[in-house]
Amino acid sequence: MDRAQIVDSSFRHRVGANDLPEGHPPSASLTAPEAVAIYRAQCVSRALDLTSRKMQKNGQGFYTIGSSGHEGMAAVAHALRPSDMAFLHYRDAAFQVARAGQVPGQTIAWDMLLSFACSSDDPTSGGRHKVLGSKDLMIPPQTSTIASHLPKALGVAYSIGTARRHPPEHQKLPDDSIIMCSFGDASANHSTAQGAINTAGWTSVQSVPLPLLFVCEDNGIGISTKTPMGWIEASMAHRPGIKYFKANGLDLFETHCVAAQAADYVRCHRKPAFLHLSTVRLYGHAGADVPTTYLSKAEVEADEANDPLLHSVRLLRDSNSLSPQLSLKIYQETLARVERIAAEVVERPHLKTASEVARSLVPPVRSCKTINGPSNDMRAAVFGTDLKALADPQPMSRLINWALTDLMLEHPDVVMMGEDVGRKGGVYGVTQKLHNRFGPDRVIDTLLDEQSILGLAIGMGHNGFVPIPEIQFLAYLHNAEDQIRGEAATLPFFSDGQFTNPMVLRIAGLGYQKGFGGHFHNDNSLAVLRDIPGLVIACPSDGAEAAMMLRECVRLARQEQRVVVFVEPIALYPMRDLHSAKDGGWMQTYPPVGQSIVLGEVGIHGDGHDLAIVTYGNGRYLSTQARVELEAKGYNVxxxxxxxxxxxxxxxxxxxxxxxxxxxxxxxxxxxxSQSEALMTLFSEHTAIKTARHAAGDCFIATGPAYAASLPSKESITKAALDLLGDVR
Incomplete structure (x- = not known):
């Protein structure tokens, strides 16, 4: 027999013989019906684990990371409200089952088995993934990325206080709700978890409301690597700004009591807490994992002897809630019922085509209030002396600033966040005055942690806001890119469009800064973003287009719930001149409110028929300079x-x-x-036009005089064009 069968057989035998593990007597935290309800949820969770393994063995199931040993989370669910959004560890089936018992009309075993079978009838992911999650239960689905859900849980918690003061149009959470996120002891060591926990404390000590409950399920091992004894308590018990609670996760009474205390603390004080639950892991990491290959048989059997369901039976007996005989009957009936449901579930349909799978990449459009824009009086009050300058040509940085001002005036649920975006106004002054104009609730200065910045944005998007986070430099995104790839962009996909986290991520990027910062401030690769399905990437090349494209980006986020990246070419922020000093050729006037450039609309400059230069960003600026040289030689461009x-x-x-x-x-x-690879493919596959590309070298950018050595220039573009044109006239 495998370990799952051994644990099942042992449970049946020991309960039948009233041979139960010793432990503390039950506390008075639960009534008999409440305790029995938690036990029933634990039994469903255990039955789902056993059945999922049988389904996989028969080729009918596709996921076997189980929750056995972590059934104490059912008691945590009973300590919270169903309206408290929960971001779950992948071993928290018992939590989801228990919460379903708090919400009328749920068919939780059926729903979760559909997920195990990856059936298209699965109400959460539509057959795309086995995930814990449910719209009705306020549980956004999670992938299995380690700890990546903690930053966005923090963001949702932060949003609750902001929503009290500035209710967004699409607010989803009650003002007095709290947010729970759970994770394992091994995940607690991940930089993403450490960053989120640190940010929670950093926020809390400044008395900013943050109703967030961290729950660490400590089973002492991560796959095969043991967690040092006492490590979680030693590293988490004294975090500034975060209150520490500890409970025996094998004891459903104690777990409920301490979880209720932690939840009450978070709800009343609006401060974060850390609930440390001791658990065991049964069966190994997943179905294919054999724990005796890296643990002694004695260690494995010791955990099995501490089966939380055995402890639950003892506690129910000692509290006069349920006899062992009835506990065993519930267990057996639950296993039989779940197996009957599984036999029906495996007959349900599956996704078959690429279009069916991809259908949820793009979220559904949502209804938004019609907004006529800010009044002239409102604009005059907010813009102040800037209002008189709107009709004068300006560089890109200033036009972006004005576009952000108008967007924040027009849409009260737009919020900005990032390092230095507030009081300083950004490294390049793009967000100057916005903090004074709209206050710290809507222009949020964050700590230096890109994962937390993006997590804050994702979380605020969960609660109806339209976040505009800023990453200072493109190279800094790589510290936190998984928050876009693994969390923000995948949420509608894995939830079948039921959960969304719209945002417009502003990133200062690309090259051509003269002698400043080298690679970290001149990063000319967007490859890390371009391959993320469903993501929109925008890159303006002049100030007027930047303003109009930014308006479309906010519309895409607000109405179509899209995740958008707005790449702002740093070198073009201050650009004034085009061909000669003080010609002002690259400045534009601010486009009237309401004018935008829609998604997919390309810019066409000139009507020449000899050569089309396809480019973007700084490339358009340089190509415009090169066009003068080419047209002087008689070519139309x-x-x-x-x-x-x-x-x-x-x-x-x-x-x-x-x-x-x-x-x-x-x-x-x-x-x-680079984009050039896709563009070469596009033109070669669909046209007979002779096409060439001129791209930057595969090299990092240097600091100092050689800052542009590996990049296209006016001269190199001109030469590449002449080489391609040859004898064309």
Whole structure:
């Protein structure tokens, strides 16, 4: 027999013989019906684990990371309200089952087995993944990425206080709710968890409301690596700003009592708490894992002897809530019922086509109030002396600032967050005055942790806000890219569009800064973003377009619930001149409120038919300079500005290049992994136009005089164009 069968057989035998493990007597924290309800949830969770293994053995199930040993989480669920959003550890089936018992009309065993079978009838993911989660139960689905859900749980907790003062149109959580996120002792060591816990304490000591309950389920091992004895308590018990609670997760009475105390503390004080539950892990990490290959048989058997269901039977007996005989009967009947349901579930349909799988990549459009825009009086009061300058040509940084001002005036649920975005106004002054104009609730200065910045944005999106987080430099995104890839972009996919976290992520990026910062402040690769399904990537090249594209990005987030990345070319922030000093050729006036550039609309500059230069960002600026040289030699040139890097505006680009004899792709990103690869493929597959590309070298950017050595220039673009044109006239 495998370990699951051994534990099942042992439970039946020991309960039948009234041979139960010793322990503390039950506390008075639960009534008999409450205790029995928790035990029933624990039995369902155990039955689901056993059945999932049988389903996998028969080729009918696809996930076997179980919850056996962690059934104490059912008591945690009973200590919380069903309206308290919960971000769950993947071993928390008992929590979800117990919460379902608090919400009328649930068919939890049926629903979870549909998930095990990856049936398209699964009400949570639609057959895309085995996930814990439920819209009705306020449990957003999680993937199995270690600890990556903690930053966004923190963000949702933060949003509750903000929503009290500035209720968003699509608010989802009650003002007095708390947020719970659970994780294992091994996950607690992950930098994502450490960053979120640190941020929670950092926020709490400043008396900022943060109703967040961390629950660490400590079974002493991560796959095969043991957690040092006492490590979690030693490292977590004295965190500033976070109150520590500890309970025996094998004791459902004690767990409920301490969890209720922790929840009451968080709810009353609006401060974070850390609940440390001691648990055991039964059966190993997952179905294919054999724990006796890295643990002694004595260690494995010691954990099995501490089966929490055995402790529950003893506690129910000693509290006169339920006899062992009735406890065993409930267990056996539950296993039989779950197996009957599984026999029906495996006959349910599955996703079959690529289009069915991809259907939930893009969230559903939601209804939003019609907003006519801010009044002239409101704009005058907020813009102040800037109002008179709106009609004058300005550099990109200032036009972005004004666009953000108008967007925040128009949409009260737009919030900004990031390092230095508030009082300082950003490294490049792009967010200057916004903190004074809208206050610290809507322009949030964060600590230096990109994971927490993005987690804050994701969480606030969960609660109806439209976040505009800022990452100071593109290279800094790599510290936290999984918050976009593994969390924000996947949420609608894994929830079948039921949960969303819209945002517009502003990133200062790309190259051409003269002598400043080298690679970390001049990063010319967007490859890490371009391959994320469902993500929108925008990159303006002048100030007026930046303002109009930013308006469309906010619309995409607010109405279509999209995750959008707005890449702002740093070198173009202050750009004033185009061809000669003080010509002011790259400045524009602020476009009237209401004007926007829609997703997929490319920029067409000129109508030349000899050559189309396809580019974006700094590439458009440099290509505009090169066009003068080319036209002086008698060539007619048009410049096509992509604007939208993902999804690739393929049809618009092909239409815009129609009639041209040659196409030159100018890409300031590195040759490998750049947009130019997709563009070359596009034009070679769909046209007969002779096409070439001119991209940056596969090299990091240097500091000092060689800052642009590996990047396209006016001269190199001109040469590449002439080489391609040849004898074209």
């Amino acid at each position: 048009r410049i096509l500005d992509m604007r939208w890097l993902a999804p690739l505006p393929a049809e618009a680009l092909l239409a815009a290049a129609k009639g041209c004899k040659r196409v030159l792709i100018v890409d300031e990103c590195r040759s490998t992994g």
